[in-house]
Amino acid sequence: MKKIYVLDTNVPLADPLAPFQAFADNDVIIPAIVLEEIDAKKRSDDDLGRNARRFSRMLDALREEGKLHEGIRTAAGGTIKIEMNHRSFSNVQEAFGEYTNDNRILAVALNLHMEQKEEINPLPVILVSKDVLVRIKADVLGIVAQDFENDRVVASDDIYQGYNELKIHPGIIDAFYNNRGVSLSELNHQVNPNEFIILKDEFGTTKSALGKVDINKKMLIPLFTNDQPVWGISAKNAQQRMALELLLNDEIPLVTLIGKAGTGKTLLTLAAALSKVEDEHKYKKLLIGRPVIPMGKDIGYLPGEKDEKLRPWMQPIYDNLEYLFDTKKPGDIEKILMGMGGIQVEALTYIRGRSIPGQFIVIDEAQNLSKHEVKTIVSRAGEGSKVVLIGDPEQIDHPYLDSTTNGLTYIVERFKNQDISGHVKLLKGERSNLAQLAADLL
Structure with a gap:
């Protein structure tokens, strides 16, 4: 009609x-x-x-x-x-x-x-x-x-998690360990490239395994990363281990991580980035950016040069870097970063028109980006660059975006079938018991 x-x-x-x-x-x-x-x-x-x-x-x-x-x-x-x-x-x-x-x-x-x-x-x-x-x-x-729903990427409770749990015969779990992998056909389950699968014994024993889909080999293979700390940071749960697997894999140039506050998204990403840039020298530089979107009422213009103006917006990044470098006094982190030269903290305002090859690019609070802005950022990546987008779709400060229409959710859903990308939704808060309760109850 x-x-x-x-x-x-x-x-x-x-x-x-x-x-x-x-x-x-x-x-x-x-x-x-x-x-x-x-x-x-x-x-x-x-x-x-x-x-x-x-x-x-x-x-x-x-x-x-x-x-x-x-x-x-x-x-x-x-x-x-x-x-x-x-x-x-x-x-x-x-x-x-x-x-x-x-x-x-x-x-x-x-x-x-x-x-x-x-x-x-x-x-x-x-x-x-x-x-x-x-x-x-x-x-x-x-x-x-x-409501106008054409701009929705997916229903809010259907956002791709990046992993799945399967209850299977224990013999398949044994074969996974003995043969260093198992054919995807034996799992009888639809999978995405670089998706993680947690295998559980269908008879209820504690026997289990964690693997990652290799879509080219059509195999579920063990994780390459071990439990060794990365820049002093170790995975504290299965999802964090999955995240490190993607972050440390140079063959996956696009990684997306979502999760509530305190799940370790930013800290894990920066630890992996520093390892790749400063230890392995796989990338020339670490570029860190985040959208300049205020939470609550904007405080207006800030004094100083560009770096001074950016400092309040980028403080969460500096907090994590101070933890990783174990700084003792205020101002130490600026001296460290100035001496290293391989770490650049930038506002996304200045990224349009750039071509960024050979860099490890981290975009924090990506849930505050629109679809167009995410496209602009990811399309800046040059040859040999890795882009990591992290955020929480439930914590959006942008007045015209929500959990189903933001750029982070958009790129997760559009790239989940691509073998050059990987995604994990982190669930468990590891910042503190208080932070976890706040995320759950508030």
């Missing part, structure tokens, strides 16, 4: 192609106030500004096919229309008196809904918004409202 979709401003800002491609043969209504809000965003130098400009250009291109306020046919068979009528605020004013932009969008949807009710064959009117409160208001007014 044909439907009428009224779009909130956040839909084209999330996906500028959505109004033209995501609604099949239905009618898409863009309230005039949405254009005003898009116009206010177009000068931003972030993803929102880029999407606002792209959406504007696509609307402008449609003008060659007709008048936007009369409706123009889309390639999918629907129409897209800038709504100049149905702006009366009287029907909304009774419930929500304030004349805000959100309420003006609601007024368009409500007036269209009431008009359709008078038709012999009324069409459903649906308001599409990523704003929870707008959807709640629509429900109060009797309008059907839906």
